[in-house]
Amino acid sequence: MAITRFKLDDTLRKALDSGITLLTPNYRLAASVLEAFGSASATTSWREPNVVPVDIWIAQVWEMLSTRGLSPYVDLDILEPGLERELWLEAVEETREEHPLIDASAMARIASRAFQDLRRASAESSVHWLQEYDYLDDVALFNTWQTHFLSRCDALGRITLVEATSLLAQKLDASSAKLLGDIATLNFYETPANYRALFERLSEHTSLRGFLTLDESRFSETPNDLLAANNVTACRTEFKEQANEIQAAANWALMLQQKDPGSHIGIITPAPANVQQDLERALRRSYDQNAFL
Structure with a gap:
């Protein structure tokens, strides 16, 4: 079973299949969407959708409009x-x-x-x-x-890129907007003012769509609320030695994996590099008591 960091629903997939440019707040989300799109493909090859972090897209748009000799873009290069x-x-x-x-x-x-x-x-x-x-x-x-x-x-x-964003929001006209094609945004929550102004400008000249994957009405929920909603009880265990803590984490991960072989299990630590080898060794030990370590 493929593990993905993003759940791609049918509506968003159809939008991507239609050839839109999907803007994301950061590179991580863009990579997650592309990963999910590929994992959900029924074939071994597919046309990669245009999913771009918004700052990279702004720089690309500025360069495109500049090469066409349009002002003010042709007069200034992004730093x-x-x-x-x-x-x-x-x-x-x-x-x-x-x-x-x-x-x-x-x-x-x-x-x-x-x-x-x-x-x-x-x-x-x-x-x-x-x-x-x-x-x-x-x-x-x-x-x-x-x-x-x-x-x-x-x-x-x-x-600067941040100034270019604001200037694009002020100067983008209908003829320039036509060069950009169909655009949609994904997961822009509490959008900063300069991006919001740019999206409003785009909406004047294009059919800008916005996708949100989280329910904003639930943003005020506390961790305890979320645990209760999923019928999960939080517990805290303290260890005197790190080796015991690492082994307990490995045993816990193996228990979850046995219950659901397709589960995606995360172990969070403040210094992954310091415990990675010991954790891998503990996982092998938990999986096979006779493993050569």
Whole structure:
């Protein structure tokens, strides 16, 4: 029995068979959908559907519209991740003399993340520049870095992906949207403002569909609620030695596997690499007491 991380229902499968482009919030979900699609195929070969993480799709769309000479896409290239890191580090290093104790590399990563998060959350310039808090020294310093970073991007004719998302939401017109084909989204819960604006823009010019695989009304349920709904009782066991804990986990997994040979069993640990060999050995021992270990 094939094990998949995603359950593909008939409605979504038919949509994929029709040739739509399915956008996902991340690469993991895109890979899971493709895996499930292939596992459910009745033949040994199939046409792979177009399932793309949204950020990769945005970059692809920007490149396509740029190659057609359309403005503003042709005037700006999306900034490569490596160059983006370098420009933020350069911005932080520019203030090294006034702030010699700053860890420039770490602060560049923090500043880059803040820049992206602020622009995902709102289209308002006042939010991007934290104008309500610009009297604070830390915010003033961050704005200095932003100014330097954006100035360098402008000089290089570059734009960040998060800015490209917002600009695409503003500038995409009907003729450009026709080039994109049929589009659907999958599992965009609590969508950030810039993606939401882009999807609303797409909806104006295309028949954008949205698929959700989770019931949003159940998001407030606690782990205990979910356990009770599935008639499962949680238990906690403490071990004095890791070897005993590993062996107990192996015995538990074997018990479940014997009850349901097709079950997908997960064992969660904070440091998988540290216990993998011992766990594999314990699983073999549980399966065959006479196994050579």
